[in-house]
Amino acid sequence: MKGTVRTGRILLLLGVLIFLALIPVVGRGTYYQHLGFLTFLFITLSIAWNLVGGYAGQISFGHVVFFGIGAYTTSILWLRGIPQLLTIPLAGVAAALYGLLWGWPCLRLRGPYFSIATIGVGEATRLLALNLENLTGGAGGLTLPTPEDIRLYLFGFYYMGFFLMLGSLLISAAIRNSRFGLGLFAIRMDEDAAEALGVNALSYKILALMLSAFLVGVGGSLYAQYILYIDPGTVFGFSMSVNMILMPIIGGIGTLWGPVLGAVIFTVIQDRIMTLSLNLWGFTFKLVQFHLLVYGALLVLIILFEPRGLVGLAERAYRSVQRWRQAKAMVPTTG
Amino acid sequence: MTLNLAILFVSAVLVAGVYATMSYGLALIFGVMKVINLSHAGAIMLGAYVAYVLIVGLKMNPFIAAVVVVPPLFFLLGILLERVFVRPVRKAPPIASLLLLFGVWLMMQNIAYIIWTGEVRTITTPYTMMRFNLGAVPINVNRLAVFLVGVFTLLALHQFMTRTYLGKAIRATAQDSAAAKLAGINTDQIDMVAFGLGTALAGMAGALTALIYAFDPNFGGSYMLKSFCIVVLGGVESFLGVALGSLILALAETLSVLWIRAGLQDFVSFVILVLALLVMPGGLPELFQRRFAVRQR
Amino acid sequence: MSREIKYPQSFKPNCPKGGVTKVIQRVRILAGLLTLVMLGSSLGAFAAPPAPKEIVIGAALPLTGTFAREGGYFKDGYEMAVKEVNERGGIFVKEYNKRIPVRLILYDDKSDATTSVSLYEKLVTEDKVHALLGGYSTPLIQAHTVVPEKYKVPYVNGGGASTAIYARGYKWIFGLLASIEKLAITLMNWIASQQDAGKLGKPLRIAIAWENTSHGKDFQKGILDKARASPDRFTIVFDEPFEIGSKDFTPLLQKVKAANADAWLVDARIADAILMQRQLTELGLYFQVISYGPRGTEKAIRDALGPAADYIVSVNWWHRDLPYPQARAFVRKYEETYKKPAEWFPALAYETARVLFRAIEKAGSLDKAKIRDALAKMDMRGSIVVGQRVWFGPNGQIDNDYVIMQNLPGRGPVLVYPKYVALGEAVVPIPKR
CATH class of the missing domain: 3.40.50.2300 (Response regulator)
Incomplete structure (x- = not known):
């Protein structure tokens, strides 16, 4: 019984992956290809944030700094003549080192204090990027060269996004089942107790942050190469940090699939529903005007009623269905 | 050069008055409830807009609007927030209330966008352009009035906290909630009052800053960070600490423009915030106490 | 933030x-x-x-x-x-x-x-x-x-x-x-014409501030190029960027005050221009010429600032009185x-x-x-x-002329430059209040 469920799940997953892999082949250059890339990117960011915020329980409001560092590392190096593909791992490494730089001191802070510090780090980094014109081009941003065959280029990037997402998912799954992951969970539950059990909390947290930073940095690098133009307001903007918090929390913080679910829902809502307008009582409301209200309310409701997000909700629903089935099976059928 | 320094110093002191009003609200809530109120920024922003409606729309006297009308409204708002959102998660880990109040902030921003649009607004009052000279240092009447109102409010609040039963109960809860409960204080009620007072102060600070600066629905975020910085610097226990923290931050920011670009001013305060969190999590008072303790030994 | x-x-x-x-x-x-x-x-x-x-x-x-x-x-x-x-x-x-x-x-x-x-x-x-x-x-x-x-x-x-x-x-x-560079150059040419008419001194001490965007940088470049070309006419005494959407310009303005400039030339958007001019008046700064680049003569600015918007000069792509x-x-x-x-x-x-x-x-x-x-x-x-x-030029951008206008008390914005569209005479220097 259990075995078939498991095989079923794996088959479903494979089916989805094959479907996703085929999108650009069938609909090459369509909008779905673009949407697909963005979704993969957001899934990566969401999973990466979850490594620190979910697994280790350290809520970061400044994760966008890694995205920005990744984007700028790639752009600056590419413009200075380093081969484009080589800049991708370098972007990840730069982001991870930046994570070490401020994580090493800031992760000593506990819970909410760490969160507050990350807001400060995020904003300070954005201001630096704005003002270090010689390096970053200031607010004018950096424009990257347009490649020869843009369609082929974007086609390629769809798969880069796809594999980045897959990689992040595998890393996240591997951590969940590892000693390292258990250590992070212990830190989330009770840091002092974890320390007492021999978990070096600080180095665990730093390692999680650096890993997360690496993934986000690579994401930022792909973003820059895909959009071909970056500026501090976009790649260091607080709203990106907010998105990175909202997606995993809506989906299910600390779970494996929650961040994925959250990111997919987030992009779909953003693209499909938010562009609609609603006609009520003679006024036209554009739904885009309410997006923060919706996300804010979701955040509040989730924390109040289902801290494990949509995944938690789904599990709850699944369990009650099963209970109902069992109850039904117990009742002898009268003929 | 000395004149220039004098001008900058006066400007810093005037700014510090507003900072202190803002931070005290945050400090009060944190002190009593150990809750980091991320909706503080939202309350500051809404305070600015309510003042805008009262002053520009209803032609009310700016200071009556900021001091008499706004605080009671925001006191009620604070009580509502505490009852609906904060109380259900009081037993949960602190990060829950932090995220929850962050959600409230997002909602507040969106509501402001819907009502007032994202346009940047300013309030121009008859006082705005008035000024007089103190020696060679020009002083703007508007800024001075804002400063004085902020300082008087804090002094009045200080009297309230030290002289009345409710005030003493709040302080007792801040020092040791469990002991206060044992002594027969209804700490649930105290929490509510503290959150109400904190929000009222944030609203008032927002209304006052709106008389000097421009604002939009994103307004408040950087002031909230500055408030954190001040609270960390000054500690949550004392007025003096908050006042001192405000002054230090205002001076650091204002004087920093002598060496760096004005655009990097906020960078200074955010760096101070992170450093302060790291170096002295207990704030300046703790630092003094520690030195004092060493000397005693 | x-x-x-x-x-x-x-x-x-x-x-x-x-x-x-x-x-x-x-x-x-x-x-x-x-x-x-x-x-x-x-x-x-x-x-x-x-x-x-x-x-x-x-x-x-x-x-x-x-x-x-x-x-x-x-x-x-x-x-x-x-x-x-x-x-x-x-x-x-x-x-x-x-x-x-x-x-x-x-x-x-x-x-x-x-x-x-x-x-x-x-x-x-x-x-x-x-x-x-x-x-x-x-x-x-x-x-x-x-x-x-x-x-x-x-x-x-x-x-x-x-x-x-x-x-x-x-x-x-x-x-x-x-281009914005051309905007800045037009502004400087107009200032030079006022110097030739004896209304402004030589060399004029100029303070510039520009929004930290490529728009602002173009403005800065135009002004600096022009100033470098005629050092007898212009001295730049202050040159700094600012963030768009700033909530407080007091620190910047205090630095400007210390620079003791004759002219205040800024590249800003509406909201920044309003706040800057308001705080500038609040701090009691005086200049012979004030310009917010393309902004300063819009209705929104005049409404928000009242008399504090008088005599602001703006350089623009178009005006309704053409x-x-x-x-x-x-x-x-x-x-x-x-x-x-x-x-x-x-x-x-x-x-x-x-x-x-x-x-x-x-x-x-x-x-x-x-x-x-x-x-x-x-x-x-x-x-x-x-x-x-x-x-359109080979780069795809138009290269036509700019117009300059000034808020005159009781009259609103009046076209003052170039001559072929001018409808009034500019008031320079700004009368002291």
């Missing part, structure tokens, strides 16, 4: 109904009419290939968020131009030997660069537009112009002036705003339709759309490359822009 989160702005009850829905409704009616027309004329149209029902033109504008005000003006201008051309039955396309109505698809980019890029991507790949109109504000335009260039779709904008947009060797991007009959006609029609003063935003938006329509007509085809070539060869006379002529 000045411009971190960009969100929607509120609905405006007075506004005409949502652009897209309105256009769709209109298109439905038009489509019905068109079927009738087609039935009638089908006999004569055997030779031509089947014509598309409509010409699809798309744009994403900041209708909410930081640039909502300007975005709204652009929407007005685009919609007015589309309405006009459709009232005549559409654009005449020679290839099909008939007029084809225009359908305008407008999206809201929330003043956010990533959203803007996504929406242009959507316009090209999903809505399959024939051509694109631009958005507003340099950062957004710089981000989204990558899209038309990579998909090879003709694109015209009237909302981005920075040279950076046009310095990338792009082939498909055209702009109706002359003495051209076609410009007057535009002003009359715009102000009647939208009950708002005709600022430069809707005028340039309107003209941008008309230039694109003209290019499609000249191309005689809906082929994207042909429309692009028609834009590159464009020489439109009788335009409402300054100089009455629209053409």
Whole structure:
């Protein structure tokens, strides 16, 4: 019984992956290809944030700094003549080192204090990027060269996004089942107790942050190469940090699939529903005007009623269905 | 050069008055409830807009609007927030209330966008352009009035906290909630009052800053960070600490423009915030106490 | 955290109904009419290939968020131009030997660069537009112009002036705003003319501040180049950028005060200009000349500042008092339709759309490359822009003249420069209050 469920799940997953892999082949250059890339990117960011915020329980409001560092590392190096593909791992490494730089001191802070510090780090980094014109081009941003065959280029990037997402998912799954992951969970539950059990909390947290930073940095690098133009307001903007918090929390913080679910829902809502307008009582409301209200309310409701997000909700629903089935099976059928 | 320094110093002191009003609200809530109120920024922003409606729309006297009308409204708002959102998660880990109040902030921003649009607004009052000279240092009447109102409010609040039963109960809860409960204080009620007072102060600070600066629905975020910085610097226990923290931050920011670009001013305060969190999590008072303790030994 | 989160702005009850829905409704009616027309004329149209029902033109504008005000003006201008051309039955396309109505698809980019890029991507790949109109504000335009260039779709904008947009060797991007450097140079030339008239001293001590964007940097470059060229006339005593959307300029202004300048030349947007001028008056700073670059004479600024806006000089791409009959006609029609003063935003938006329509007509085809070539060869006379002529340089940017105006007490903004459009004499230096 259990075995078939498991095989079923794996088959479903494979089916989805094959479907996703085929999108650009069938609909090459369509909008779905673009949407697909963005979704993969957001899934990566969401999973990466979850490594620190979910697994280790350290809520970061400044994760966008890694995205920005990744984007700028790639752009600056590419413009200075380093081969484009080589800049991708370098972007990840730069982001991870930046994570070490401020994580090493800031992760000593506990819970909410760490969160507050990350807001400060995020904003300070954005201001630096704005003002270090010689390096970053200031607010004018950096424009990257347009490649020869843009369609082929974007086609390629769809798969880069796809594999980045897959990689992040595998890393996240591997951590969940590892000693390292258990250590992070212990830190989330009770840091002092974890320390007492021999978990070096600080180095665990730093390692999680650096890993997360690496993934986000690579994401930022792909973003820059895909959009071909970056500026501090976009790649260091607080709203990106907010998105990175909202997606995993809506989906299910600390779970494996929650961040994925959250990111997919987030992009779909953003693209499909938010562009609609609603006609009520003679006024036209554009739904885009309410997006923060919706996300804010979701955040509040989730924390109040289902801290494990949509995944938690789904599990709850699944369990009650099963209970109902069992109850039904117990009742002898009268003929 | 000395004149220039004098001008900058006066400007810093005037700014510090507003900072202190803002931070005290945050400090009060944190002190009593150990809750980091991320909706503080939202309350500051809404305070600015309510003042805008009262002053520009209803032609009310700016200071009556900021001091008499706004605080009671925001006191009620604070009580509502505490009852609906904060109380259900009081037993949960602190990060829950932090995220929850962050959600409230997002909602507040969106509501402001819907009502007032994202346009940047300013309030121009008859006082705005008035000024007089103190020696060679020009002083703007508007800024001075804002400063004085902020300082008087804090002094009045200080009297309230030290002289009345409710005030003493709040302080007792801040020092040791469990002991206060044992002594027969209804700490649930105290929490509510503290959150109400904190929000009222944030609203008032927002209304006052709106008389000097421009604002939009994103307004408040950087002031909230500055408030954190001040609270960390000054500690949550004392007025003096908050006042001192405000002054230090205002001076650091204002004087920093002598060496760096004005655009990097906020960078200074955010760096101070992170450093302060790291170096002295207990704030300046703790630092003094520690030195004092060493000397005693 | 000045411009971190960009969100929607509120609905405006007075506004005409949502652009897209309105256009769709209109298109439905038009489509019905068109079927009738087609039935009638089908006999004569055997030779031509089947014509598309409509010409699809798309744009994403900041209708909410930081640039909502300007975005709204652009929407007005685009919609007015589309309405006009459709009232005549559409654009005449020679290839099909008939007029084809225009359908305008407008999206809201929330003043956010990533959203803007996504929406242009959507316009090209999903809505399959024939051509694109631009958005507003340099950062957004710089981000989204990558899209038309990579998909090879003709694109015209009237909302981005920075040279950076046009310095990338792009082939498909055209702009109706002359460069900001030229704006700064015009301002300096005017100051020099005032020096020659003996109204300002030599050398003039100038303080400049510029928004930290490529727009602002172009401004700075123009001023500095000019100052370097004539050190006998100009000395730069203060030169610093500021963040757009700043909430407090006191520290910056205190530095300016210490610099003891005669002239205060700034490149700023409306909100920043209002706050800066307000705080400057509050701190009691005096200058002989004050200019906020392209801003300072708008109604919004005069309303917000009252007498504190008097004598501000602005350098602009357009003004409603331009003495051209076609410009007057535009002003009359715009102000009647939208009950708002005709600022430069809707005028340039309107003209941008008309230039694109003209290019499609000249191309005689809906082929994207042909429309692009028609834009590159464009020489439109009788335009409402300054100089009455629209053409594009090899980089895709227009190079027409600027006008300078000054807020005069009791009269509002008055055109003072260049001579061929001047309607009044500038008051220089500003009288001390």
